[in-house]
Amino acid sequence: MDFFEVIKKRRSVRKFTKTKVPESIMRKCLNASLLAANSSNLQPWEFYWIRKPIKKGKIVEACFHQNAAKTAQEIVVAVSRIDTWKRNRDLIIEDYKKSNKLIPLVKKYYNQIIPFAYYHDRFGVLGLIKRIIFVFINIVGYFKPIIRGPIYKYQLFEAVSKTTALACQNFMMALVAEGFDSCPMEGFDEKRVKKILNLNWQSHVVMIFGVGQAKKNGVYGDRFRIDNKLVIKEV
Numbered sequence: 001m002d003f004f005e006v007i008k009k010r011r012s013v014r015k016f017t018k019t020k021v022p023e024s025i026m027r028k029c030l031n032a033s034l035l036a037a038n039s040s041n042l043q044p045w046e047f048y049w050i051r052k053p054i055k056k057g058k059i060v061e062a063c064f065h066q067n068a069a070k071t072a073q074e075i076v077v078a079v080s081r082i083d084t085w086k087r088n089r090d091l092i093i094e095d096y097k098k099s100n101k102l103i104p105l106v107k108k109y110y111n112q113i114i115p116f117a118y119y120h121d122r123f124g125v126l127g128l129i130k131r132i133i134f135v136f137i138n139i140v141g142y143f144k145p146i147i148r149g150p151i152y153k154y155q156l157f158e159a160v161s162k163t164t165a166l167a168c169q170n171f172m173m174a175l176v177a178e179g180f181d182s183c184p185m186e187g188f189d190e191k192r193v194k195k196i197l198n199l200n201w202q203s204h205v206v207m208i209f210g211v212g213q214a215k216k217n218g219v220y221g222d223r224f225r226i227d228n229k230l231v232i233k234e235v
């Protein structure tokens, strides 16, 4: 299917047929998610493919029994994390070393700048300390462009969730390319979902996907987008 056809064909599906999604397709689409662009290549995402019926039932309940969850053949929970950076950073450095490409600039980036951005504590004390440091950094900012964050924990969550959302888009597109559909959901009780998946405070549930094949009446209405002149600005 032509790439732009895939974009046009993707719709949020709220009612799915009983057609099963082959495991191989689920795996192919999940793997495609992981090829998304991501900040510093730190890949701060996790995708939980809910296989156990008991867990699936609990997730559907946490999604308030929405049709998109209730009728889905498969459910996938996309999670962003601020605590996997160290493991992933070490793996990245190892990979650089293998290809003899670990230049000092890369080393400094992953060993100094990334830890400074990613170290956070539960209660935000480190965020406040960083804020004070950034007061001084901001003075330099009067004279030249500088990095201005992330400072607070919530800004880091924003960064990892932004990246995870890109992987989510890959997932939905890949499903369409394989003849299947999905519905992204943020209508869920995050606290409950995190409990079901045993997730800690350093994780955030970005989206939950219902996956399957669209029923005839599975898409609610024609697609509506506001006039592109309102949002595409040529400046």
Ligand SMILES: Cc1cc2nc3c(=O)[nH]c(=O)nc-3n(C[C@H](O)[C@H](O)[C@H](O)COP(=O)(O)O)c2cc1C
Pocket: 010, 011, 012, 013, 014, 066, 068, 183, 184, 185, 186, 187, 188, 207, 223
């Ligand atoms: C982050 C996000 C959260 C969403 N949450 C829900 C949801 O909880 N329930 C639902 O039925 N649709 C949900 N949607 C689907 C949107 O309503 C849908 O994408 C939008 O209306 C545009 O329609 P389209 O996807 O068919 O182009 C969500 C979409 C996104 C991107």
